[in-house]
Amino acid sequence: MTTRSTGATARPSQQGRAVRAPATRTRTLLPGTDGVGTVRRSVLPGGLRVVTETLPTVRSATFGIWAAVGSRDETKALGGATHYLEHLLFKGTARRTALDISAAIDAVGGEMNAFTAKEYTCYYARVLDTDLPLAIDVVSDMLTGSLIRQEDIDAERGVVLEEIAMTEDDPGDQVHDLFTTALLGDTPLGRPVLGTTETVNGLTRDQVARFYHKHYDPTRLVVAAAGNIDHATVVRQVRRAFERAGALRDTDAQPQPPRGGARTLRAAGHVELLDRRTEQAHLVLGMPGLSRTDERRWALGVLNTALGGGMSSRLFQEVREKRGLAYSVYSYTSSFADCGMFGVYAGCQPRRVPDVLKICRDELEQVAEHGLGEDELRRAIGQLSGSTVLGLEDTGALMNRIGKSELCWGDQLSVDDLLARIAAVTPDEVRQVARDVLGQRPSLAVIGSLKDKQAADLHAAVA
Helix, strand or coil, X not given: CCCCCCCCCCCHHHCCCCCCXXXXXXXXXXXXXXXXXXXXXXXXXXXXXXXXXXXXXXXXXXXXXXXXXXXXXXXXXXXXXXXXXXXXXXXXXXXXXXXXXXXXXXXXXXXXXXXXXXXXXXXXXXXXXXXXXXXXXXXXXXXXXXXXXXXXXXXXXXXXXXXXXXXXXXXHHHHHHHHHXXXXXXXXXXXXXXXXXXXXXXXXXXXXXXXXXXXXXXHHEEEEEEECCCHHHHHHHHHHHHHHCCCCCCXXXXXXXXXXXXXXXXXXXXXXXXXXXXXXXXXXEEEECCCCCCCCHHHHHHHHHHHHCCCCCHHHHHHHHCCCCCCEEEXXXXXXXXXXXXXXXXXXXXXXXXXXXXXXXXXXXXXXXXXXXXXXXXHHHHHHHHHHHHCCCCHHHHHHHHHHXXXXXXXXXXXXXXXHHHHCCCHHXXXXXXXXXXXXXXXXXXXXXXXXXHHHHHHHHCC
16 A cells, blocks of 8 residues: 655554555445345545445345546537546556457446436446445556546547537537526536537547546545445445555545535526527526535425426426427426536427527416426326436446445435435425516527528527
8 A cells, every 4th residue: 555655754553564545434324125226325535435335135236436527627629628538537547558448347237327417427337246346346447547648638529529529410419518508608507518520629638538537536436336236345445446546645635625605696588599400409498406415405396397397397398299399398397516507408390499499488488487387296296206216226227326325415315315305395486486486587599591580589598
């Protein structure tokens, strides 16, 4: 193990014997039932956190490492650096080539991937439980030992540019980036996670390497594992992997707390239009939502489900079932450390955009004024509760839940606690959050083949 040298002379009691390595602090966060669903957390010397959830009834395990860095941590000139770096960590270490990394997981029938968001990045591998030591070693090696070579920078630049082009070829995907820009403006949160062709072409090896060394410190990482695993064994294997890389030098370091902030977004009624020759027009209408720590988020989740969360939702019934104006229509929420978004998406023929937009606005205003009916509320609570549980039926989902909870909240809620929070939502809470969120002036993003008069009408529609 690499330890930090203080330059001090050893005390007499230390002379002639090895100094004991700093201890790992471990505690049980959720006890589970008969060992099933037990969530434990350990903090290693060096500030690295390890959280696990035990599920002995399965034969798989998912191992992931979460980094507290996303696109909102980039300057404008570094746009896309976080995502670019995500690609580069698969390109090789001092111990493994890019082929070695992928072949190791492929050889045991596992799967490995990563994703970048606005406030975090995650790298993970899902394997048989007997192959978990391999997954721990490979993913930890990637995170601690990436070479960030110039030849990899040059080769992967083309891949990232292709990914940007692929997104731009899918207007149903791109419109969400356009809406985020309309709502959040030219800010780190408002810019696309992938960056732009210009910013990615401008990134240098030194810039990416500095970004890597700054943000991939153990104090900013959370290791998460779920499945048929033993917590103490996982901690021991993770510690060995990180110490081999010399990544736990500062044994007094403490984990960084969850990202905070007190940003307030004002609904400015911005409109972003992108004229494209498409068969469908794609639109997102929305307004500022809630931060991920806002206690009203439970009521907003129920409200979102009732408005656009399924086939029985208001928007689906009014836009698709009754009028046949769109194939796809739904609502969604996105939450960040200090703010959030609420949006309604629809894809329809360009000539139908005004009708779809009016129906969506009318429904939002109706709910903002009157809230939900008792049947709607009951159905939404049941739907949200069921989808929450069903979404946690595999080890990958469990790893995501505990890893993100540790990184973003610094706490864990059991499934029973989650269901209790949802079930406790009252009509008055939904009515109030509807007024607070849906009563704001909306912003709008549209991609499609729009005539000049249509564009002018869309600006007027959110005025």
